[in-house]
Amino acid sequence: MKVLITGFEPxxxxxxxxxxxxxxxxxxxxxxxxELVKAILPVEKAAGPEALVDAILRYQPEAVICFGLAVGRSVISLERVAVNLMDYRMPDNAGQTVQDQPVNPDGPAAYFSSLPLRAMLTALQSNNIPAELSLTAGSYLCNQVFYTLMHHLATHGQSIPAGFIHLPACPEQAAHFDKPTPTLSLTIIKSALPLLLETLT
Structure with missing residues (x-):
């Protein structure tokens, strides 16, 4: 089974x-x-989603898991819903900001993840990895990529497991934040990946 996983640049x-x-x-x-295939996405309004679609077309995966950073969260968040909204809380890495705009003007209001989220939650928690089901991936690039993923698959007739997972900040980042911020060690984050992948087989 070929699985595409994506992450973001800082x-x-x-x-x-x-x-x-x-x-x-x-x-x-x-x-x-x-078999894992991977793509690091730019944190940019146009380039990020485009890089995701390019990776899907290049690799033709049988499942897709997109990962991103959610500063302030203390657990791994399994996102349930991608919403058709861009409302950036900060500029992207190209200095662009967006308010109250749809990800796709012709798309539906939202898509549900097609990952086995409940099984993923059970797998993580039973191995003492803090995790939750989350209803929102926000309105920044993470949600935009999540929505782009689900819309692309829906409009191309691809019914495969796909969705988005948010990771907490790691301790190595803590010194760069303005206020105390929850973190989760990279060791724990890395140990989650095989458990998540196992639920796809």
Whole structure:
């Protein structure tokens, strides 16, 4: 089974991004016949979603998991809903800001994740990894990429497991934040990946 996983480059106050580190350190093969293909996405309004679609077209994956950073969250968040809204709380890495705009003017209001989220939650929590089901991926690039993913698959007749997972900040980032911020170690974040992938097989 070929699984595409994506992460983001650093943005905002962060000099690193745990989603990028997760991808860079992950092996290409996992038990159960899982082959990983990877893409690091720019934190830019146009380039980020375009890089995702390019990766889908290039690799033709059988499942897609997009990862991103959610500063302030203390657990791994399994996102349920992608909304057709862009409302940036900060400029992207190209200095662009957007308010109250749709991701796709012709798309529906929202899409549900097609990942086995309940099984993923159980797998993580039963291995003492803090996790939750979350109803919102926000309105920044993470949600935009999530919506773009689901819309692309829906409009191209691809019914495959796909969705978005938010990661907390890691301790290595803490010194760069203005206020105390919850973190989760990279060791724990990396240990979550095989458990998540196992639910796809």
């Amino acid at each position: 943005f905002g106050q962060s000099l690193i991004n745990p989603s990028q580190i997760l991808l860079e350190d992950a092996p290409d093969q996992f038990p159960g016949g899982i």
